[in-house]
Amino acid sequence: MRFTRLALGAALAIPALISARAADPASHRVSIEYEDLTRTQPLSSAPFVSHVAGLHLWEIGKPTGVPIQVLAEDGNPEWILGAAVNGAGGAYGDAAMGLPVMPGGKRRVELQVDERHPMVSGAWMLGASNDGFAGIDAVDAYRLRAPLTVEVFALDAGTEVDSEKKEFVPLLGGLLRDPERGVVARHAGIRGDADLPASFWFDPAKPVGRVTITPLQPAS
Ligand SMILES: [Ca+2]
Numbered sequence: 001m002r003f004t005r006l007a008l009g010a011a012l013a014i015p016a017l018i019s020a021r022a023a024d025p026a027s028h029r030v031s032i033e034y035e036d037l038t039r040t041q042p043l044s045s046a047p048f049v050s051h052v053a054g055l056h057l058w059e060i061g062k063p064t065g066v067p068i069q070v071l072a073e074d075g076n077p078e079w080i081l082g083a084a085v086n087g088a089g090g091a092y093g094d095a096a097m098g099l100p101v102m103p104g105g106k107r108r109v110e111l112q113v114d115e116r117h118p119m120v121s122g123a124w125m126l127g128a129s130n131d132g133f134a135g136i137d138a139v140d141a142y143r144l145r146a147p148l149t150v151e152v153f154a155l156d157a158g159t160e161v162d163s164e165k166k167e168f169v170p171l172l173g174g175l176l177r178d179p180e181r182g183v184v185a186r187h188a189g190i191r192g193d194a195d196l197p198a199s200f201w202f203d204p205a206k207p208v209g210r211v212t213i214t215p216l217q218p219a220s
Contacts, residue, residue, distance in 0.1 A: 151211075152210070164194035
């Protein structure tokens, strides 16, 4: 958990994204609104990408990739955004970065989708967690004719043990990190039994976020 590093990393990523997308007359834009439902957790920067079918940012029960690891542990969106920029026109169609969200808040980004890159994925760190995150993975946004709302649950990147001791919580000044087995799973929630205050608690059985995708120029 290194939420305090978010702002600089996010700012550095913006200029590179401007040229991430070549003009494509078959493409159209979608609006993506992401909202915190925990009302206790600050959300990190939220990278969103459009991509080909078959590509996943994560899958529950499968090994965690570095892009999700650094997002979930540090709130660092640049691995996800960098892959999209480098792969624009190939596996990726477009990339956009959403700003951090304070507890209970929401923000919106816009993204290009096209027939080759119909899927949209994006995620954010649950800022007051060890390696908790949430988001959407591979939602077909190209063929939407009406807004689609998805409620998402908290996930554990499986890369850092959820110790909640201050030595392992950068938000509390800790710099240590205890590696975990590296498999994505549902998050068990904040226990509040160590140094991480229970005020960051969320119910892992309930959605922690809501994502609404709205087609702005529906494909004909
Ligand atoms: Ca963990």
